[in-house]
Amino acid sequence: MLDFKVKVPFFDATQLYSANKAELDGVIQKVLSDGAYINGPEVGQFANQLADYLNINQVIPCGNGTDALCLALMALGLNHGDEVIVPTFNFIAAAEAVSFLGLTPVFADVSPEDFNITAKNIEEKITTRTKAVIVVHLFGAAADMDPIMALANKHQIFVIEDVAQALGSEYNGEKLGTFGTIGCTSFFPTKNLACFGDGGAVFTRDQSLANKIKMLANHGQQKKYDHQYVGVNSRLDTLQAAILCHQLTQLEVNIDRKIALAQHYNEGLKSLNIDIPVKREYTKHSFNQYCILLKNSEQRDQLKAYLADHDIATMIYYSQPNHLQQAFSSLGYKVGDFPVAEDLCGKVLALPIAHLSIAQQDDIITHINAFCANA
Ligand SMILES: Cc1ncc(COP(=O)(O)O)c(C=O)c1O
Known part of the structure; x- marks a missing residue:
């Protein structure tokens, strides 16, 4: 941040x-x-x-x-x-x-499609x-x-x-x-x-x-x-x-802007071997985060580093599931207990979305396409 x-x-x-x-x-x-x-x-x-x-x-x-x-x-x-x-x-x-x-x-555990x-x-x-x-x-x-x-x-x-x-x-x-x-x-x-x-x-x-x-x-x-x-x-x-x-009067406009940005990401990334957010008919998604899934943690970390090299910051939400956090070690959970969550932690990458201009977004999309072309 x-x-x-x-x-x-x-x-x-x-x-x-x-x-x-x-x-x-x-x-x-x-x-x-x-x-x-x-x-x-x-x-x-x-x-x-x-x-x-x-x-x-x-x-x-x-x-x-x-x-x-x-x-x-x-x-x-x-x-x-x-x-x-x-x-x-x-x-x-x-x-x-x-x-x-x-x-x-x-x-x-959680759904692998919508997390x-x-x-x-x-x-x-x-x-x-x-x-x-x-x-x-x-x-x-x-x-x-x-x-x-x-x-x-x-x-x-x-x-x-x-x-x-x-x-x-x-x-x-x-x-x-x-x-x-x-x-x-x-x-x-x-x-x-x-x-x-x-x-x-x-x-x-x-x-x-x-x-x-x-x-x-x-x-x-x-x-x-x-x-x-x-x-x-x-x-x-x-x-x-x-x-x-004051901010509440802007909330709907801000959400609509993020929905439009998410659609633009969807268009720009849909032909790649990357999972983009799943659209459920019952939800109006506000895209507080736009998260994609890569093939595995190696590819995710490579894309993150590649974008960083091109001056584009991304975030990993979340790198570790709660059940494997040391804070909860006394509860006795272990690796393998929640396979979906553990898998998501290795693959997920959040792309910038808040306050993004179309030019910045196009830059991100271009770089992800270039990365995938060479992956
Ligand atoms: C899903 C969720 N719940 C609760 C919180 C906690 O909110 P706060 O930082 O205001 O205590 C956060 C904060 O990031 C969150 O993402």
Whole structure:
């Protein structure tokens, strides 16, 4: 993310600001002069705006996406040792939140086509101790929610949706994050809806869960110094909320731009021996990441190095599945436990997409074609 000096950076955070500098300067100056830096009116305004956008009644802003997952799990009233199923091909946040709260992460494999956890992956891991599943909509593509919700209802388990990479994506015309018991997101600068620092939110249709989450995020209190729960301090700063109110007005345009860029990549790469993202009819993919699959890790690493030599930055999401991370070694997983996730880690490569110009994209496509011609 910090490779600003290359010709095509993977992500250039300065563009978040420069694209709308005048409006953002106004928004920032207003918060600075008003002085309500914590819980200012923009925080509630943003929560309402996001609730309207998602078509959900309750949005609770919080400090970041990892806190959002922790708050969601805390609100469900789970007990030490209860099992929560999480996809192993993922950023560490979901499994980390589960472990941090004394619950047991139970890893599951994912679909080789869209990288997401499926009802079948989940079903294989359900035991009498399973209380919840965290469905992560990876890279902006929707997991297949109808079978997942049917399975969860059958087994009476909670569904937490992590839309940190998929805010604005849709499943059968409805926004992701609104199907399960609770939705969680992050506003980290690389996300679809981004602030200029850390931020996150939790959303739900369940009023009593929403009340509890609000309290948990505010030291477990509703009234000042009257603490009903052991909570945490997890707030979205007023400044970030004000920025997000503005950024939310740009979200659909930004997603449409990324969809167009993804289509251009698809066209430019389709005749190569490379797997491009699979199009599922039920999803509006927001392309938070555009990930391709190479034949094997050797070819992936060669392409990455070749593009770097031509001043084009790429990223590997993810080089290691969660179940093989040292942090989870006490859980006893081993190589071979989740073959799809392990295979994906060796083959996946994310190409730049956010803030990319067509000229930059054509340059990338030309270089990938040249690489494949000589491979
Ligand atoms: C899928 C997913 N979930 C959760 C998070 C955590 O968000 P944050 O960095 O705001 O804590 C991330 C961040 O990259 C993520 O990609």
